[in-house]
Amino acid sequence: ATLQATFYGHTFDNPFMNASGVHCMDKTELDELAASASGSFVTKSATADSRDGNPEPRYINLELGSINSMGLPNLGLAYYLEDAIKRQAANPDTPFFLSVASYKGFDEYVSNMKHIQESDYTGLVELNLSCPNVPGKPQMAYDFEDTEKLLNEIFKFYTKPFGVKLPPYFDFMHFDKIADVLNKFDIKFVNCVNSVGNGLYIDEATDTVVIKPKGGFGGIGGEYIKPTALANVRALRQRLNPSIDIIGTGGILTGRDAYEHLLCGASMLQVGTQLHKEGLGVFERLNTELLAILEAKGYTSIADFKGKLATLD
């Protein structure tokens, strides 16, 4: 059996990659990702200006996952663009993802995308509409009208392939609304899901929160969020045009978790918390475990079962 993954006209050796924010802050980390068993990789979400981010402690691994309020620390869009242009020149056949966010809101999203359009980068962009940790700033993708306005604005000038990183939704009306908006545009993929925003973890030894920013509120990742992540992958797959691929993110610790995301309709798979905990070796292990599942079930490729979750009716 093969773990080859097809995504937006590309074929990757396997469906695994990092989730933006983990092991992707600078070119050294990106080189390590490129040299790992991951099928692709994505950069830390870039803002126009480089940012220190929120005060520490701001990321904590927990028994069942993680909590973070990093606050968009990054080296600035120009850094990642320059690196991406060099990478695409050196390896034109191995696409990767450039993640873009915004600290200041709507106008910075537009100007960041304008810079990429005017640059020599021609690869894939993951437009992050779901950072939950910018104090005072609502997540773009929880405002359906603003999201549509933003995509309208971007498609006036942007001609390169991009997709959007979405937060988790928890209501069928919201699945319907975001899918209605996204189906109006020629986006190439959606990534479901970003961390479950503004959770709270309490240290039992001290009765104190564990991260400093926002009184301890932070995005939750890991085992805590797999049911939510699977639901969002499945719901968006059922609603989006077949031309829009899905990246599944959230709660992938084992080959079985990966298999379930694929069963819900994901084409690529991102690993955040478990990569942070286990390091780059997680990709070897996940490939081995997923391949064993295909073999045990007599599948020869992901196409044999992708999106084929059975229901009880």
Ligand SMILES: O=C(O)c1[nH]c(=O)[nH]c(=O)c1Cl
């Ligand atoms: O605090 C962050 O940097 C952050 N943290 C997240 O959990 N998701 C995001 O999209 C971002 Cl941008």
